[in-house]
Amino acid sequence: MSAPFSILIVDDDRAMRASLVDLLEAAGWRVEALPRASQVIDRLAGLAPDVILSDVRMPDMSGLELLAKLDATAPPVVLISAHGDIPMAVQAMQEGAYSFVEKPYDPRRLLSILRHAAEQHRMARGTDRLRARLAELSGLDRILLGTTPEIAALRRDVLDMATTAAPVLLQGETGTGKELVARALHDLSPRADAPFLALNCAAIAADRFEAEMFGTAGEATGRLVAASGGTLFLDEVCACPAPVQAKLLRVIEEQEVTPSGAPGPVRIDLRVVSASNEDTGAAVEAGHLRQDLLFRLNTVVLTLPPLRQRRDDLVLLFTHFLDHSARVYEVAPPELDHDDMTALLAHDWPGNVRELRNVAERRVLAARRGGGSVADAIRARDAPEDVPDTLREAVAVFERELIGKALRAHEGRMDAVAEALGIGRRTLNEKIVKLGLDKDALL
Numbered sequence: 001m002s003a004p005f006s007i008l009i010v011d012d013d014r015a016m017r018a019s020l021v022d023l024l025e026a027a028g029w030r031v032e033a034l035p036r037a038s039q040v041i042d043r044l045a046g047l048a049p050d051v052i053l054s055d056v057r058m059p060d061m062s063g064l065e066l067l068a069k070l071d072a073t074a075p076p077v078v079l080i081s082a083h084g085d086i087p088m089a090v091q092a093m094q095e096g097a098y099s100f101v102e103k104p105y106d107p108r109r110l111l112s113i114l115r116h117a118a119e120q121h122r123m124a125r126g127t128d129r130l131r132a133r134l135a136e137l138s139g140l141d142r143i144l145l146g147t148t149p150e151i152a153a154l155r156r157d158v159l160d161m162a163t164t165a166a167p168v169l170l171q172g173e174t175g176t177g178k179e180l181v182a183r184a185l186h187d188l189s190p191r192a193d194a195p196f197l198a199l200n201c202a203a204i205a206a207d208r209f210e211a212e213m214f215g216t217a218g219e220a221t222g223r224l225v226a227a228s229g230g231t232l233f234l235d236e237v238c239a240c241p242a243p244v245q246a247k248l249l250r251v252i253e254e255q256e257v258t259p260s261g262a263p264g265p266v267r268i269d270l271r272v273v274s275a276s277n278e279d280t281g282a283a284v285e286a287g288h289l290r291q292d293l294l295f296r297l298n299t300v301v302l303t304l305p306p307l308r309q310r311r312d313d314l315v316l317l318f319t320h321f322l323d324h325s326a327r328v329y330e331v332a333p334p335e336l337d338h339d340d341m342t343a344l345l346a347h348d349w350p351g352n353v354r355e356l357r358n359v360a361e362r363r364v365l366a367a368r369r370g371g372g373s374v375a376d377a378i379r380a381r382d383a384p385e386d387v388p389d390t391l392r393e394a395v396a397v398f399e400r401e402l403i404g405k406a407l408r409a410h411e412g413r414m415d416a417v418a419e420a421l422g423i424g425r426r427t428l429n430e431k432i433v434k435l436g437l438d439k440d441a442l443l
Contacts, residue, residue, distance in 0.1 A: 172304030175354030
């Protein structure tokens with residue numbers, strides 16, 4: 001469900017301006033209109049139209065002069081004039097106009113030209129945004145770090161699937177990074193500017209599902225409606241209660257919900273990404289997962305490899321997490337010796353990448369006190385080396401870790417972080433300053 005096209009009309013003739021506004025609004029466009037071309041440059045960024053429709057002959061600045069002032073990032077310009085002739089049309093096209101229309105105009109032809117111009121602009125803008133995101137992320141290297149064939153293949157699959165609307169089922173053991181992949185599929189998609197709604201299916205109460213997810217007419221907007229246009233991530237889908245599975249299936253199939261007390265359904269548009277650390281086929285056989293729901297979820301299946309199958313990536317990943325934690329705690333990252341390497345390679349890593357990241361953080365916390373080893377960090381979550389000497393230092397370490405995790409989980413959105421931690425926004429800001437947290441390094 002794409003947003004309606006938007007247009008900026010520029011014409012000094014009030015009657016013509018009103019006529020064009022009526023035509024475009026009747027066709028479902030969002031319309032802004034200005035009487036002077038000189039007003040366009042200052043207003044363009046705020047309006048962000050898909051196309052500009054401008055008269056040619058106007059006082060103080062003509063349509064051709066406006067066209068010359070616009071840069072390459074501006075939306076396409078369609079010029080319209082009652083005084084048009086072939087030389088003027090040729091000049092307009094040479095100077096970059098998308099098209100030229102003479103008055104009196106054929107409404108159907110004008111709408112067709114404007115629609116094609118708007119579609120072309122949106123496609124170009126979407127491509128530019130995707131390239132910019134990829135350049136910032138260097139592909140998915142920052143999220144799916146590693147050089148083994150398994151992780152390289154997963155990165156290619158994520159990039160390939162991100163631009164589609166196909167449902168994706170992510171399978172992998174706990175801690176392999178399924179939510180990170182789900183977010184990558186969203187962030188690299190045309191839906192990136194819309195919400196990413198993550199639902200832990202194991203925590204969804206059947207008796208509260210409709211009120212929370214569908215909303216109540218005149219009172220609360222349901223979470224599904226609020227996320228429309230974006231991505232719905234269903235985590236631990238095999239743990240979803242049976243009554244909720246039936247309701248989710250209906251939402252996915254019909255792409256609509258009916259808020260409590262509403263006279264009729266509300267249309268939504270959600271791309272569905274789901275995840276499971278269980279064998280979904282076995283879950284269907286055991287009666288834990290509806291087969292018809294699985295068929296709606298598994299159009300594309302991506303499998304995330306466990307860390308024990310990526311041993312060649314262990315040192316690279318661990319070094320990355322050590323450096324990250326060292327920046328957070330403002331210490332030098334500890335050097336890895338032969339014993340550390342042996343401990344890394346000997347461990348089975350049942351908690352996968354999540355466990356590896358936590359071990360790296362514990363190793364850095366121990367290094368702050370001048371001791372510790374990778375083997376110690378693996379053996380005990382609360383190893384003696386990790387415990388600060390004073391209660392004040394222990395509380396600071398705990399708060400730093402908790403706030404850091406919340407910042408990462410909510411991608412730096414301060415209001416969401418404050419709400420998750422149960423503190424005010426001002427208190428959160430004060431603690432970040434007091435604890436010396438580097439928000440940019442955490443993200």
